[in-house]
Amino acid sequence: MTAQPEGVEPRVDQAAVPVDVPAARERARAIPEATVARLAVYLRVLLGRGDDRVATLSSEELAHAAGVNSAKLRKDLSYLGSYGTRGVGYDVDILIGEIERTLGLTRKHSVAVVGIGNLGHALAGYGGFASRGFPVTALFDVDEDLIGIRIAGIEVRHIDQIPDACAALDVTIGVIATPGDGAQDVCDLLVKAGVRCILNFAPVVLQVPEHVEVRKVDLAVELQILSFHVARRELAEEPLTGSSIGTEEPLTELPPVVVAP
Amino acid sequence: MTAQPEGVEPRVDQAAVPVDVPAARERARAIPEATVARLAVYLRVLLGRGDDRVATLSSEELAHAAGVNSAKLRKDLSYLGSYGTRGVGYDVDILIGEIERTLGLTRKHSVAVVGIGNLGHALAGYGGFASRGFPVTALFDVDEDLIGIRIAGIEVRHIDQIPDACAALDVTIGVIATPGDGAQDVCDLLVKAGVRCILNFAPVVLQVPEHVEVRKVDLAVELQILSFHVARRELAEEPLTGSSIGTEEPLTELPPVVVAP
DNA sequence: TGATGTGAACTCCTTCACAGCG
């Protein structure tokens, strides 16, 4: 490991982020959205393997573990620069460092969750956030019964306090887990508080200024997409009964075909 | 694939929704993934508007509400067929029906949630599933302390019972909310039980036979993508001081930057 | 007239295939 000749690329520790700014800017700008999403996946795989003392991984291995093909993986990694060794593969530690730097994970983050219902409560207590460098530091709701209680040590406050509290805690990411109505208001408060990244679980399309980034997770939509595939598959499997052409299918409902495996 | 001569013309009268099966099959196969995801969004908007007795909507209005541009919306809807009226717009009820049929929502669905931790518990109690036609009918875990308790009236069973219970309840969609390790085992059990659609919240890439559809929701990845955008934006905003090392920036305060392209 | 529906151009992403290097 650390078989790195030409000592231009310094070791990456989270105190200093070297590299000249214009180049980094250019590179960051150039990375496709689709690649960014996958970088996060590669990082998780690498962190898993890092424990195993695996010093190096080929594109084939890493790609398989991440569920993509190796050409795509190599192209993705090429956006970061050349951190592989031909004939060998990628140094796990170096790659981890590069991906973390690219994803901005060397920066401190701080997450606020708004809406402490079923989902918000689960998110507030979800260990997966903190363990990946996204500690939840503030919780908000409107329900008087919830305000003041603590979840995982964090006190729930009224959403009126969003501007002050978020600024004070330097919240970088807001998570909206409220019902659909009210989500836009909460969003406006977060934006006012200077939060520029929002993860939205509410089933509405948020309107935000263009300098604010929103990602949406819509569980019902996910299920509906799956539902589409069930339906498509059933159509595809359905035997082509020649007589079905002329028959009057009452198709308010889909044909009831279910094939047991 | 089966070259079907355009023999039967689909009559469109407003009461019934006819359509011959091969044509429906052809169409379903042709709809792009990206469009399917958006259809679900359009549907939600339409259902919201349906209550308001709005009989008709233009592509412009619907597109705005769904957060896309109108050209995209029209192209998306064109995959369903021609259900708009030129000079007027789309009939809300007809469109709802068409989208529901296309997404397979006229079929009965039944959801099993596996892994009753923070997230699984929230999902089990989440009203948004049932209200959109995806009732949760089975819950599973391995923890003896959880087995037997009821959430929203559903009893938690041991995952050993997945094959039997899922078959008996005709589960169409499995939701995996377990920790990463164990997710693959659970997945295998679901597949064995005949479940062909899986929504995976566990941070692993599941291996499944090709007739099984998996969608993954990875919350940490979502946050990391947002993090990337924070970083990119800071790079873009940062004045070109060659040696700025960003960690100590007083980021409590928002620079008022709004870049006009 | 005014909105839909759609070929065509365009942009973005993926895949191929192989040169280049360790």
Place this chain on the structure above:
DNA sequence: CGCTGTGAAGGAGTTCACATCA
């Protein structure tokens, strides 16, 4: 030789702009 890195080809999705029709 083996594997990375990458131009080039291919495919998917988006946007444009306008013919078309209620």
